[in-house]
Amino acid sequence: MPKITPRERSAILKSLGAGVVPAIGLQHIQVGRLEEVNAIVRELELVEQGASTIRFIVGRYGSGKTFFLNLARYVAMQRRFVVAQADMTPDRRLYASDGKARSLYSELMRNIATRAKPEGGALSNVVESWIGEIDHEVRSGGGTDQDVKSTLANRLRPLQEMVSGFDFTAVLTRYYEGFLEHDQARQDAALKWLRGEYSTKTEARGDLGVRTIIDDRSFYDYLKLMAAFVRIARYSGLVINIDELVVLSHRLNNSVARNNNYEALLRILNDSLQGVSSGLTFLFAGTNECLEDRRRGLFSYEALATRLAPNTFASDGRKDFASPVIRLASLTPEDCFVLLSNIRNVFACGDASIHLIPDEGILKFLQFCNQRLGAAYFQTPRDTVKAFVSLLHVLEQNPGTLWDSVLTLDSVPDTATKESAHAEEPDELTEFQL
Numbered sequence: 001m002p003k004i005t006p007r008e009r010s011a012i013l014k015s016l017g018a019g020v021v022p023a024i025g026l027q028h029i030q031v032g033r034l035e036e037v038n039a040i041v042r043e044l045e046l047v048e049q050g051a052s053t054i055r056f057i058v059g060r061y062g063s064g065k066t067f068f069l070n071l072a073r074y075v076a077m078q079r080r081f082v083v084a085q086a087d088m089t090p091d092r093r094l095y096a097s098d099g100k101a102r103s104l105y106s107e108l109m110r111n112i113a114t115r116a117k118p119e120g121g122a123l124s125n126v127v128e129s130w131i132g133e134i135d136h137e138v139r140s141g142g143g144t145d146q147d148v149k150s151t152l153a154n155r156l157r158p159l160q161e162m163v164s165g166f167d168f169t170a171v172l173t174r175y176y177e178g179f180l181e182h183d184q185a186r187q188d189a190a191l192k193w194l195r196g197e198y199s200t201k202t203e204a205r206g207d208l209g210v211r212t213i214i215d216d217r218s219f220y221d222y223l224k225l226m227a228a229f230v231r232i233a234r235y236s237g238l239v240i241n242i243d244e245l246v247v248l249s250h251r252l253n254n255s256v257a258r259n260n261n262y263e264a265l266l267r268i269l270n271d272s273l274q275g276v277s278s279g280l281t282f283l284f285a286g287t288n289e290c291l292e293d294r295r296r297g298l299f300s301y302e303a304l305a306t307r308l309a310p311n312t313f314a315s316d317g318r319k320d321f322a323s324p325v326i327r328l329a330s331l332t333p334e335d336c337f338v339l340l341s342n343i344r345n346v347f348a349c350g351d352a353s354i355h356l357i358p359d360e361g362i363l364k365f366l367q368f369c370n371q372r373l374g375a376a377y378f379q380t381p382r383d384t385v386k387a388f389v390s391l392l393h394v395l396e397q398n399p400g401t402l403w404d405s406v407l408t409l410d411s412v413p414d415t416a417t418k419e420s421a422h423a424e425e426p427d428e429l430t431e432f433q434l
Contacts, residue, residue: 004028004350012346017389019382021066024118026074029342032335033068036328039321040072040283044079047237047281054272056245056308057285059328062382065285068328069241072283076239077115082126082230084108085241090251094264096216101264102196105219108240109195109226124191130233131176145180152176159228163221167210168229174208196222220268227280237279245286249297262301269307269324291325331381333370337362339381340388347392356395361403365391368407 008025015022016029043053059065073083085108086092092104111120134155138148156172159165171193178186189207196214198204204213214222227238248265252258265284271277291298291308299305307324314320331339340362348354357365369384395401 004346006349009346009349012343013389013393016343016385017393019386021070023070025346026067026071028346029339030071031339031342032331033064033071033328035319035321036068036326037071037075039326040075043281044076044081044236044239047081047239047279048079050231050278052272052275052277052279053281054269054324055281055283056291056325057283057328058288058291058325061287063328063330064381065287065328066243069243069283069285073113073239073241074118077113077118080115080236081239082112082114082122082235082237083239083241084112084226085120085243086111088242088244088247090247093248093252093257093261094220094268095257095260099199099216101216101219102214104242105214105222106196108223108242114235123194126230126233126235127172127175127191127194128179131172131179135176135179148180149173149176155232156229158232159225162225162228164212164218165225167212168222168225170210171208172229194226220264224271224277224280228278231279237281240280240282241285242282243285245284246290249286249290249293249300258296259301262298262304265298266301266303266307269304273307273324333366336366336381336384339385340365343385343388344392347389347396356392357403361407364404364407 004025008028012022012025012029022029040055043055046053057065057068069085073085076083086104087107088104091100092107093100094104095101109123112123112126113120114122114126116122117125131152134151135148138151143151152173153169156169159169162168171190175187175190178184178190186208192198193204193208193210193213196219198207198213201211201213204210212218223238223240230238248258248261252261268282272280272282286298289297294300294305298308310325311320311323314323341359344355344357344362345352347356365388366384369387391403391406394406395403
């Protein structure tokens with residue numbers, strides 16, 4: 001059993017206690033989802049060979065979509081992928097004309113993570129370690145500064161065949177020049193450009209001598225360039241995790257804006273399915289309504305509805321994990337028991353001798369949850385987990401307190417996470433009455 005560090009313990013318990021997914025330590029609490037994880041692993045194996053893939057992770061609110069994205073992130077980093085992750089918001093979209101698409105790109109680049117730096121902010125590490133390796137390799141053979149620069153240009157030559165590849169290559173060259181001359185300002189300027197943080201071409205030309213910047217129209221092209229670059233830098237590929245896809249369907253009240261974003265999503269989907277891009281995989285997470293709503297969801301855009309339609313033969317318990325859509329099934333009561341057991345183990349830092357509650361107590365807790373919440377306690381386990389972490393905190397901070405004296409029916413929350421709380425916002429005339 002892997003060792004649980006104090007840092008992991010703190011991150012896991014604080015996150016679960018607040019109802020959010022921990023960014024680290026997921027391997028200590030993961031339960032179920034074996035078939036879904038295996039499907040993602042198969043996708044990553046294809047990307048390692050230069051393919052491109054896309055998956056939509058669909059489930060109810062609180063069913064574990066964000067947890068699954070983070071689990072996929074962890075699996076990808078273990079396979080030496082670079083992972084970029086971001087949440088969709090009204091100010092971060094796939095399509096916009098006022099900087100909102102560039103904002104999504106910048107957020108992805110700021111959150112780039114690798115196995116060596118899983119907490120994010122790894123873009124500078126990726127660039128610097130690759131340039132440093134080439135510099136060491138060339139100089140070990142008696143090469144000069146010019147030889148290093150020539151080698152960099154040769155390695156990056158395939159990027160020049162892609163859209164905007166010349167400027168991308170030029171910026172990486174500027175980074176090396178700053179690296180060579182110990183010019184931190186030039187290196188920072190290059191990273192700023194790669195993160196899409198320049199808002200004007202004039203500023204970029206003054207700092208780096210390039211005439212273009214990453215903007216709303218080009219950000220997807222630069223994601224493909226970044227995927228090609230990380231493969232040149234000896235990584236397996238680039239994984240893009242985007243959560244809260246429901247923002248596009250139920251937070252954008254303007255139908256033109258929604259359709260423009262769906263069109264941008266269709267381009268990504270077509271490129272991924274047709275193999276146009278390489279070394280790149282997208283994972284989008286959204287609710288059932290986000291996908292299936294014929295008025296506002298992805299299925300309201302006919303081209304997406306056709307490509308994402310369910311397999312009619314996958315019914316009566318039969319599953320199809322080759323489809324672009326992965327539907328997260330509800331956890332079983334047995335899965336919930338294992339999940340809470342894992343959380344108990346994290347609380348004790350892996351030491352079974354100091355568990356605060358026995359197996360009997362976990363069973364009793366689940367029985368109370370079932371009485372209060374019904375089937376919702378394992379369909380959307382967020383509230384159950386929050387309550388269990390709260391129970392463990394009380395037992396830890398009040399030595400001598402017996403679990404059965406604290407665990408009463410009234411102590412279990414009586415409200416499950418309701419999808420209605422996140423229901424779509426009404427259009428202008430939805431509530432109009434005579």
